[in-house]
Amino acid sequence: MRKIKVLAMMLCIAAIGLATSCSKDDDKNNNTNVEWVDLGLPSGLLWCSHNVGATNPEEYGDYYAWGETAPKSTYSWDTYKYCEDGYMLTKYCTNTTQGNYGYNGFIDNKTTLESSDDAARINMGIGIRTPTKAEWEELIANTSIEGMTVNGVKGIRFAASNGNSIFLPTAGARVDNDFLNYDVWCYYWSSSLVDRSPREAWSFTCYPETHPDPRINNIGRRNGNSVRAVRSAH
Secondary structure: OHHHHHHHHHHHHHHHHHHHHHHHHHHHHOOOOOOEEEOOOOOOOEEEEEEOOOOOOOOOOOOEOOOOOOOOOOEOHHHOOOEEOOOEEOOOOOEEOOEEOEHHHOOOOOOEOOHHHOHHHHHHOOOEEOOOHHHHHHHHHOOEEEEEEEOOEEEEEEEOOOOOEEEEEOOOEEEEOEEEOOOOOEEEEEEEEOOOOOOEEEEEEEOOOOOOOOEEEEEEOOOEEEOEEEEOOO
16 A cells, blocks of 8 residues: 555656646747737737847847748848749739739738748747737837937837837848848838738838838848747737
8 A cells, every 4th residue: 555655646746747847848938038028009919029039129130031930141032932933932922913923823812921930939939929010000100219229239119108118129131142231220020921912021111320210111022131029918
């Protein structure tokens, strides 16, 4: 009987240890060490304090082509994951009045990044993603915006009425092997495709040094832009 009790106790301890291990893994998957900022937005969406690939707000972080989840040395149509035969698309392709951009007539009518193609989700964990075009527009509409410098890095600050704010550095973009507008412009991907022109996706852009004039522009998917992650409050 005593042996049975000892065995039961050992199994119980093992089970507790396993549960604790799973909890720690879950915490890691959800990236709980990252600071999430409540800007009092109508949607309740929380914005990350820094870029994907960075560890503090003024770091540029990594650059990603739209729909790719790892940085690379060359950002071109030749190296783009969802492209064949020059400019022809193999995923996220709509039929447009200007013609079909799909490889061998391919069309899938997908207009929002899937989780497997989302740099924020893949690099930061479950429940984390790249904001949509509409969510960037919500951020712009519900915060005050100013250009500023943090620790010698230029950028733009979104300040909410609840006193919280986020800073986006002017990381520029990557095109081919070069940096574009490095230290001058912000280029941040949304997860939304430009459905009328599927070689492009919507991107938040801003030139804060002379005037913070935020816009949502259509940018070629091959470009390497920054990514700022969001997640639900629950």
